[in-house]
Amino acid sequence: MKKQTKFEELAFEAAFAQLEEIVGKLEAGDLPLDDALALFEQGQKLAAYCSAKLDEAELKVQKLSPSGATSPFDLDEAR
Amino acid sequence: MTVGDLTRYIRELFEVDYRLQDIWVEGEVSGVTRHTSGHIYFTLKDSSAQIACVMWKTVAPMHGELIVHGRQIVAHGKVSVYETRGQYQLYVDRVQPKGLGDLHAQFELLKSRLESEGLFAPERKRPLPEFPHRIGLVTSPTGAVIRDICNVLARRWPLVEVVLAPTQVQGEDAPPQIVAALNALYRRDDLDLIIVARGGGSLEDLWAFNDERVARKMAESPVPVVSGVGHETDFTIADFVADVRAPTPSAAAELITPDRAELVTQLTGLRTRLTAAMADTLQRRRTALESQMRALVHFSPETRLINWRQRTDDLMMQATLGISHLLQLRRERLTGLEARLGALNPLAVLQRGYAVVRRDGQLVRSISQVNRGDQLAVRVSDGEFGATAT
Numbered sequence: 001m002k003k004q005t006k007f008e009e010l011a012f013e014a015a016f017a018q019l020e021e022i023v024g025k026l027e028a029g030d031l032p033l034d035d036a037l038a039l040f041e042q043g044q045k046l047a048a049y050c051s052a053k054l055d056e057a058e059l060k061v062q063k064l065s066p067s068g069a070t071s072p073f074d075l076d077e078a079r
Numbered sequence: 080m081t082v083g084d085l086t087r088y089i090r091e092l093f094e095v096d097y098r099l100q101d102i103w104v105e106g107e108v109s110g111v112t113r114h115t116s117g118h119i120y121f122t123l124k125d126s127s128a129q130i131a132c133v134m135w136k137t138v139a140p141m142h143g144e145l146i147v148h149g150r151q152i153v154a155h156g157k158v159s160v161y162e163t164r165g166q167y168q169l170y171v172d173r174v175q176p177k178g179l180g181d182l183h184a185q186f187e188l189l190k191s192r193l194e195s196e197g198l199f200a201p202e203r204k205r206p207l208p209e210f211p212h213r214i215g216l217v218t219s220p221t222g223a224v225i226r227d228i229c230n231v232l233a234r235r236w237p238l239v240e241v242v243l244a245p246t247q248v249q250g251e252d253a254p255p256q257i258v259a260a261l262n263a264l265y266r267r268d269d270l271d272l273i274i275v276a277r278g279g280g281s282l283e284d285l286w287a288f289n290d291e292r293v294a295r296k297m298a299e300s301p302v303p304v305v306s307g308v309g310h311e312t313d314f315t316i317a318d319f320v321a322d323v324r325a326p327t328p329s330a331a332a333e334l335i336t337p338d339r340a341e342l343v344t345q346l347t348g349l350r351t352r353l354t355a356a357m358a359d360t361l362q363r364r365r366t367a368l369e370s371q372m373r374a375l376v377h378f379s380p381e382t383r384l385i386n387w388r389q390r391t392d393d394l395m396m397q398a399t400l401g402i403s404h405l406l407q408l409r410r411e412r413l414t415g416l417e418a419r420l421g422a423l424n425p426l427a428v429l430q431r432g433y434a435v436v437r438r439d440g441q442l443v444r445s446i447s448q449v450n451r452g453d454q455l456a457v458r459v460s461d462g463e464f465g466a467t468a469t
Contacts, residue, residue, distance in 0.1 A: 012238055013210040016346070023349050026356035033364055040357040047350045054339055054346070057237035059229060063220065064244045064263050073243050075229055077220065 012053045019046040083162070090160035093167060098195070099158040103187040104130070104169060105177055108150045119146050123154060123169065131168035132156075142174040151177035153184040182282050186289050189316055193291075198298050199319045205303040207323060208271045211335055213240045215264035215273035215302075217257060218328070220245035224278045228307075228332040236336035242270065248277040253287035258296045265301060272303045272335060275317055276328035279310040288315035297321060307331030429460035436466075 010018070022043040026036060063073035080088075093099055106123035113119050117136025122129050132154065134143060145152050155173040160166065175184035193199065218224050220243060232239055244260035247253045257275070264273055275297065277288060287293060288308045294316045297304050306321035307328040318324040325331035376382060421427070425435065435458040436443040443449060453468045 011210070011212065016342070019346075019349050019353075023352045023356060026353065026360065029356070029360055029363070031360070033360070036357065036360045040353065040360075043353045044350075047346060047353065050346050051343075053238060054343055059233040059237040059239070059241065061229060061241040061243055064215075064242050064260075066259065066263060068263060068266055070242065073220070073241075075226060 010049075012050060015046050015050050015053070019043055019050060022046065082165075086160060086162045086165055089167075090162060093159050094157075098191070101155075101157065102169075103153055103155050103184060103191055105151070105153040105184075105188060106130075108146055108152055109148055111146055111148050113143075119143050121146055123152070130158075131161075131166055132171050133161075133168055134171040134174075138172050142171070145174045145176055153177050153188060155184075155187070182286065182289070186316065189289065189291055189294070190319065193294055193316065193320065198294065203298075203322075205322045207303050207305070207335055210337060211236075211239050211271040213242060213269050213271060214335065215267070215270045216241050216243045216276065217246055217260045217264065217273065218243070218276040219248045222278065224248075224276050224328045227329045228274070228276060231329050231332035232336060235333065235338050235340075237339070239336065242267070248287060249280070249284055250287070254290035254292050257287060257290075257293050261293075261296045261300065265299070270302050272305060273300060274305045274307060274328075274331050274335065275321065276307040276331055277309065278328060279313065285309050285313060285315055288317040290316070293317060294320045305331045305335055426460060429458065434459045 022039050025031065026039055026043070031039065061073040061075065062070040064070050104123060106125045106129075109122045109124055109129075111119065111121040117139055119134040119136075119139050121132050121134075123132050124130075134146065153175045154169065154171045155175075156169050156171040158167060158169055161168055177184075197203070216225070216228065218228070225243065229241065232241065242264065244264050246256040246260040248257070261273070261275075264270060275288070277285065285308060288306075297306075297317060297320045300322075303322040304320075305323045305325055306315070306317045307325040307330060308315045308317055309327075311326035314324075323334065325334045429435065437456045437458070438449060438453055441448070443455065449455070449468045451468055455466045455468055457464055457466050
């Protein structure tokens with residue numbers, strides 16, 4: 001069986017694209033059962049991962065100083 | 080070709096050039112002639128060149144007063160050819176005094192200059208990435224704009240990281256600060272795009288975004304730039320030079336991000352399809368398996384055994400039936416034979432009083448077999464005794 005991609009390292013859109021591809025392959029439906037099951041499992045993980053990314057993400061804002069250094073920017077500063 | 084044909088041809092060359100038909104020109108007024116017809120003829124010049132100008136009497140009452148020898152003006156109009164004299168000239172329909180007082184004319188001047196340099200060219204415009212990871216933001220670190228933008232981003236696409244390059248967005252210091260902020264962002268190589276934003280205000284308030292330094296710096300950007308300056312109706316030079324113009328700062332934030340809600344919907348759809356596809360795959364396998372199993376059962380030795388067993392049972396039953404029938408028949412014949420045998424039993428005859436007489440073991444059936452004095456054996460029902468014939 002193919003080595004599974006470590007999607008923990010994937011960007012959201014890459015994981016999303018992989019999920020789309022897996023669904024497409026499964027829907028084509030001409031895979032050996034073992035491969036189908038492996039893909040399904042991978043697809044479930046990717047879907048959960050994408051959902052979690054969307055649910056858990058929190059906007060990060062950095063402030064850039066003239067020197068090029070960044071520091072966290074608190075939106076409350078903007079009041 | 081006549082001179083008239085040639086001159087008309089030349090005039091048409093001027094008139095098909097759209098830039099020459101809508102142009103702002105700055106220069107110094109000289110050689111003013113106010114004709115009795117009401118038209119004004121003059122020359123606009125600078126240190127290197129001059130152009131003949133005419134202002135028709137229909138616009139002269141509104142705009143003619145600035146046409147004074149030695150005056151610096153910005154004139155708007157179109158360039159064409161006065162065929163009678165074979166002379167090209169500027170047909171002026173609007174005039175503004177030159178100087179900071181007239182922002183609109185300055186705006187138009189800078190716009191046409193940068194446009195002629197190709198800074199606004201459609202082929203310069205770059206597409207925005209579909210999923211931005213890190214974006215630069217040039218705006219004021221205080222006020223509604225930064226909050227609005229961050230709110231939109233947090234709602235739609237919180238996966239993005241914002242690098243804020245804070246700057247003043249109003250006043251004389253604003254243009255160099257905006258340029259410095261852009262420079263600071265350009266030194267990074269991890270940005271997907273840059274937003275340049277400012278909230279609404281008067282033309283003067285927005286003026287930093289009509290600054291040539293800002294415009295040129297924006298044009299240098301290594302990544303796509305999105306402008307979100309002022310309200311929907313405000314157009315700044317920054318808008319023209321940006322890769323994409325958003326009508327407002329919030330709109331800029333919306334424009335650069337995919338919509339989380341929509342992605343959640345898409346994701347739900349993909350999950351459903353994933354499960355359905357797997358269920359379908361399994362169901363098809365199951366159906367195939369079941370039909371194979373049916374075939375297998377049909378041909379299995381066990382099935383054959385069952386069949387044979389049943390046939391055996393059938394035969395056994397048939398055999399049992401046959402045998403009992405046979406036995407019955409035999410029994411009936413036996414009874415018949417017994418009855419007949421009983422009837423033939425000689426003892427039964429003896430009991431009725433008959434006797435059997437033998438001589439020398441021979442049954443005596445006739446008197447001719449016996450002579451006087453012969454010893455005879457007489458058998459009666461319960462025994463035998465001897466006798467002598469007389």
